[in-house]
Amino acid sequence: MATNNEIILRPENAPIAKKQLINLFPKQVECSYVSCYCEENVYKLCQDVVARHYNEIHKCYAVFVSNPKRTVPLWRQRAGKDDDKLVIWDYHVIFLYQAEPDKCLVYDLDSELPFPTYVHKYITETFRTDNILKPDYFRYFRVIPATEFLNEFASDRRHMKRNDGTWIKPPPNYPAIRSTTSTHNLEDYIQMDVTKGPGEVFSLTQFVQRFYKPAT
Incomplete structure (x- = not known):
């Protein structure tokens, strides 16, 4: 143990221990x-x-993926039927954890990829590129800080009901999510107008530039 007057130096060329990432889930x-x-x-x-890692919540984001036509192709989805597991959703939502500036993880409960997957691999496997798509299928990303999402998001699940009031898919068994100001604002999150709604909206290229930082 060093005294107050001693300085411990790292030996020259000694490797620096890598910081262990927190496994949130x-x-x-x-x-x-x-x-x-x-x-x-x-x-x-x-x-x-x-509840479990409060100090990490400021590094987390909810990401809505959609476009004006509500036709977003995603590969490697568990609901996909072909070999590539391709699905065209009206929208999708993923959880993003930017643990370090150059380390960002995606948690997607609907993906067949590992849980989590590093953002570059997830993007490459799930979104691929817009260059092979018509503009109507381009993906846009509304990125909302997790704390803001928790405080402001609300859904009464009306989008999952038919005209006769029956459910298209059975809802969760817990109460519908409400905020202090709304009972339903899901549409604000799905629409991709950059001038409206919470968070920030990115194109696929902008999204990659924002969250993928190659280690130097």
Whole structure:
């Protein structure tokens, strides 16, 4: 042990120990999940971080993926039917954890990729590139800080009901999510007008530039 007057130096060329990343959700099967309610699944992930790793919540984001035509192709989705597991959703929501400036993880409970997956691999496998798509299928990303999402998001699940009031897909067994100001504002998150709604909206290229920082 060093005294107050001693300085401990790292030997020249000695390797610097890598900081261990926090595993926010050790087991995927223990996460709250209801098929076709991806926005609520991510909301629950945000709540779990607050409960278990509060100091990390400011590094977390809810990310809505959609476009004006509500036709966004995503590969490697568990609901996909072909070899590439391609699905065209009206929108999708993922959880993002920017643990370090050059280390960003994606948690997607609907993906067949590992849980989590580093952002560059996730983007490459799930979104691929817009260059092979018509503009109507380009993906846009509304990125909302997790704390803001928890405080402001609300959904009464009306989008999952038919005209006769029956459910398209069974809802979660917990009460609908409300904020202090709204009972339903899901549409504000799905629409991709950069001048409206919470958070920031990015194109695919901008999203990559924002969250993928190669280690130097």
